[in-house]
Amino acid sequence: MRILTRWEPARGLTTLQDQVNRLFNDSFRRSDAEASLSAWAPAVDVYETEHELVVKADLPEVDPKDLDIRVENNILTISGERKFEKKVNEENYLRVERSYGSFARSFTLANTVNPEAIKADYQNGVLTLSIPKREEAKPKQIKVNVGNPAMAAAAGK
Numbered sequence: 001m002r003i004l005t006r007w008e009p010a011r012g013l014t015t016l017q018d019q020v021n022r023l024f025n026d027s028f029r030r031s032d033a034e035a036s037l038s039a040w041a042p043a044v045d046v047y048e049t050e051h052e053l054v055v056k057a058d059l060p061e062v063d064p065k066d067l068d069i070r071v072e073n074n075i076l077t078i079s080g081e082r083k084f085e086k087k088v089n090e091e092n093y094l095r096v097e098r099s100y101g102s103f104a105r106s107f108t109l110a111n112t113v114n115p116e117a118i119k120a121d122y123q124n125g126v127l128t129l130s131i132p133k134r135e136e137a138k139p140k141q142i143k144v145n146v147g148n149p150a151m152a153a154a155a156g157k
Helices: 016-038 149-156
Strands: 044-048 052-058 068-072 075-082 101-108 119-123 126-132
Touching: 044 101, 052 075, 075 126
Parallel strands: none
Antiparallel strands: 044 052, 052 126, 068 075, 075 101, 119 126
């Protein structure tokens, strides 16, 4: 059995009004996207080992002097600024996609870490924070003594 569909020559064509609306919508969307490029939050990895919590943040071209790392009320905050250096005349840029400006990332720390002993290292554009765990929070291995069953029975009497 065949299904017949009606041929409509104008199908797929949009009106001039639709095209103008789409043009304005695209323009506004682009400007919103460009505005969001100015606000940025660096990518961060957080992982835990037996002895510490480690935070790694990608901060390429951020001067370590422009970083502020602090702990207040068990909240770790990394903030700073990546400055746009105008080594090239603005008219010569064909595209600017990387984000510049101030940033801040905050993380709640567990009570098991010692914020007084944080170590910060900045190398190859990566900030690494090592936050040691408190001694009481570190895993402890308990040795199990294995005795002779006859001796255990005698001790129970």
